Amino acid sequence: MTADFVSRLPNDLGGAEAGPVARVDHELAPWEKRCHALADVLDFKKIINTEEKRKGVEALGADLIAKLPYYERWIVAFANILFAKGLLTPTELAGKMAEVEARTAAE
Structure with a gap:
């Protein structure tokens, strides 16, 4: 067990007991598509790479x-990375989230 803790990263589940995997194709929600597009833009602009x-x-x-x-x-990882790089502050993110929430509520 200790060896697994040391040698495995949190999202390295290969070979671990996890029960059956639900293999269901589903259409991505609009916000998921935007998240994926954001990842592509951040990588293209050399702000956050895949690694x-x-x-x-x-x-x-x-x-x-x-x-x-x-x-x-x-999304959480992107925010933390942007905070660490000084490209975004929690206050700026909270303000933008409130702006989007208000716009969505008005629609």
Whole structure:
């Protein structure tokens, strides 16, 4: 068990007991598509690359990774990376989220 803790990252589940995997194709929600597009833009603009994204998700830790759906992990990782790079502040993010929420509520 200790060897697994040391040798496995939180999202490395290969070979571990996890029960059956639901293999269901589903249409991505609009916000998931936007999240994926954001990842592409961040990579294209050389702001966050794929390796940084992977490390950002792993840095969330096993508990949070287990609780968050796939694209929510990405969003939290992106925010943390942008905070660490000084490109975004929590206050700026909260303000933008409130703006989007108000716009959505008005529609």
